[in-house]
Amino acid sequence: MSDANDVRASSKTDAVIHKQASPACPPNLADYDAVRAGFSWDAARARLDGLPDGGLNIAYEALDRHARGPRAGRTALRWLGLDGSRRALTYAELLSASCRFAHALATLGVQPGERVFVLTGRVVELYVAVLGAFRAGCTVCPLFSAFGPEPIATRMELGDARVLVTTSALYRRKVAGIRERLPGLRHVILTDGKGDEDDCHAWREVVERAPDAYTLVATRPEDIALLHFTSGTTGRPKGALHAHQAVVTHHLTGHYVLDLHDEDVFWCTADPGWVTGMSYGIIAPLTCGVTNVVVEAEFDAATWYGVLEQEQVSVWYTAPTAIRMLMKLGQEALADYDFKHLRFMASVGEPLNPEAVVWGNEAFGMPFHDNWWQTETGGIMIANYAALDVKPGSMGRPLPGIEAAIVARREDGGVDVIAEPDREGELALKKGWPSMMRDYLNEHERYERCFAGDWYLTGDLARQDADGYFWFVGRADDVIKSAGHLIGPFEVESALMEHPAVAEVGVIGIPDPVAGEQVKAFVALKPGHEPSLELNRALLGHARKRLGAAVAPKTIEFRTNLPKTRSGKIMRRLLKARELGLPEGDLSTLESDEQ
Amino acid sequence: MSTTATRSLVAELLADIAPEAELDSVADGEDLRQALDLDSMDFLNLVVALHERTGVDIPEADYPRLFTLAGMSEYLGTG
Incomplete structure (x- = not known):
């Protein structure tokens, strides 16, 4: 395209992408330095309505304040079904529907503060349930529908799920078999249930017949609204808790980072089973009062380009895996489409490689704006902005209100800030922003370990250049990132260990050109079991059935022995270094080597 | 390629990709x-x-x- 932003330099991917001085649509964050200098979180809170006496509820900010004003008749949700069907709900209609769900919870005896889990694909009922549960003062916990029974059971046990909203097929395949492990689960609501049966309620019975009279629990800003599970290197998944006032960050980043304007049609491709799809596929766009497009189908290039064109998407938030799949298809694939409404593109999930940023600029006439955040941060923390030049490969600069630094941990548990540019260290954020996690569920000590003094330590290694742009370097731990999803090696190892033939397992991430990383397992067998193709397939099938395709390993390799420390800990780092042909590093703790 | 032949080929290939898959339970148009x-x-590996x-x-x-067995059968037949 001819109006691509100007790229000045010889080497394409090293070149800074400069922005036009006066774009047709003036960015919300036009003067980064000035806004940053004058920023206050109190002023950011004042962008929302709030409740009387200082209350705050995410659903109120997402729906009520629009539904009671001139935006009442605007489309809040535009849903495109798998079978080609479409549904549109206005802000007023989505408000009514969420009130019905809140009444249904009350009728079932569900109390504020209890946890409502959602496990569905991207169906309309999911959005209604999430917003209705916020209204009822319940805590929402989303689960990814591609999880197998084991990750689902683990999270529902840890989270003491009281209510589950799911579909008949997912219930039958993934939940029915684990239900006896969940004595606290009192109600299952099937979105497509025909009638109440099998200890399950049907949506049409309990929700659609509930009154739509206005109802809202007056939550406080610090009341817990969200539980998001994320993966660590060791132990079970961590349950990050977020308060209702996380919505201050969601709204602010919708405005400043995604640059949402009043008339925008917004599409976040992330699934609400993960934190991006919750924060930016539901909450942020609705608080900004725009039209939020929801696509039930999985990725397919032609479908996606069709959605961008036909729905007249103006702001698009997607992920590196999808962008790389589009790149493979080439620029020719765009020739049949007209993206004249598209104004801003952003990406998150893992670092977006510079080639993909540059490709976006050539193919769409605008770069993908990469940004960085974590489940624990609750919202976007570091970003590339509409008004600022983009350095391809960089995660950008901190959100106004966020102080980020590169630090080095000291032996006494404190940290030193590394002020010198381009030095690698751990990325840290000064604590105290509204969407910062409030705790790890039942693991307060683990939560405390994330902080050193005033700094939240992210576990990501990064550097900051002389212009203030941050660059991702790598993870400080063994967590695997595949297709934008964090996978804890321990969870995968545990599932494989349950197989009677398995003696020990080490799980690592290996590079994948599209997904970033893919999961690989090294397995040593118990005496009496010999490596064979049949056993390899049996283990692969076992892991996939338990964990689901999104978490299970893609390849399994047999070893006679895995490298271990004196205390018997498997050295994943060494397995990975050898797999990738990298230096083996410090081997002083190695006691029993790989065979 | 006939749908029967496609089905048995896909079953064979899935044994390495998704050994737990029960292809018999899947309709041709699903x-x-x-x-x-x-x-x-997984899908990319299958392709x-x-x-x-x-x-x-x-x-x-x-x-x-290639999202369905019927589609694969037709595609491989004409390809």
Whole structure:
């Protein structure tokens, strides 16, 4: 395209992408330095309505304040079904529907503060349930529908799920078999249930017949609204808790980072089973009062380009895996489409490689704006902005209100800030922003370990250049990132260990050109079991059935022995270094080597 | 390629990608990705394996034609 932003330099991917001085649509964050200098979180809170006496509820900010004003008749949700069907709900209609769900919870005896889990694909009922549960003062916990029974059971046990909203097929395949492990689960609501049966309620019975009279629990800003599970290197998944006032960050980043304007049609491709799809596929766009497009189908290039064109998407938030799949298809694939409404593109999930940023600029006439955040941060923390030049490969600069630094941990548990540019260290954020996690569920000590003094330590290694742009370097731990999803090696190892033939397992991430990383397992067998193709397939099938395709390993390799420390800990780092042909590093703790 | 032949070829290839998959329970017109819980990487691996076994070139733009067994059968027959 001819109006691509100007790229000045010889080497394409090293070149800074400069922005036009006066774009047709003036960015919300036009003067980064000035806004940053004058920023206050109190002023950011004042962008929302709030409740009387200082209350705050995410659903109120997402729906009520629009539904009671001139935006009442605007489309809040535009849903495109798998079978080609479409549904549109206005802000007023989505408000009514969420009130019905809140009444249904009350009728079932569900109390504020209890946890409502959602496990569905991207169906309309999911959005209604999430917003209705916020209204009822319940805590929402989303689960990814591609999880197998084991990750689902683990999270529902840890989270003491009281209510589950799911579909008949997912219930039958993934939940029915684990239900006896969940004595606290009192109600299952099937979105497509025909009638109440099998200890399950049907949506049409309990929700659609509930009154739509206005109802809202007056939550406080610090009341817990969200539980998001994320993966660590060791132990079970961590349950990050977020308060209702996380919505201050969601709204602010919708405005400043995604640059949402009043008339925008917004599409976040992330699934609400993960934190991006919750924060930016539901909450942020609705608080900004725009039209939020929801696509039930999985990725397919032609479908996606069709959605961008036909729905007249103006702001698009997607992920590196999808962008790389589009790149493979080439620029020719765009020739049949007209993206004249598209104004801003952003990406998150893992670092977006510079080639993909540059490709976006050539193919769409605008770069993908990469940004960085974590489940624990609750919202976007570091970003590339509409008004600022983009350095391809960089995660950008901190959100106004966020102080980020590169630090080095000291032996006494404190940290030193590394002020010198381009030095690698751990990325840290000064604590105290509204969407910062409030705790790890039942693991307060683990939560405390994330902080050193005033700094939240992210576990990501990064550097900051002389212009203030941050660059991702790598993870400080063994967590695997595949297709934008964090996978804890321990969870995968545990599932494989349950197989009677398995003696020990080490799980690592290996590079994948599209997904970033893919999961690989090294397995040593118990005496009496010999490596064979049949056993390899049996283990692969076992892991996939338990964990689901999104978490299970893609390849399994047999070893006679895995490298271990004196205390018997498997050295994943060494397995990975050898797999990738990298230096083996410090081997002083190695006691029993790989065979 | 007949749907029966396609079905047995896909079953053979899935043994390495998703050994737990019960292909018998999937109708010819059903989307394999949903019916068998295949993620995008699994599907990509399946397409690559199909290409290697049949020699048929499958450009990425054609992937949607391979979402069902019926679609694969038709595609491999004409390809």
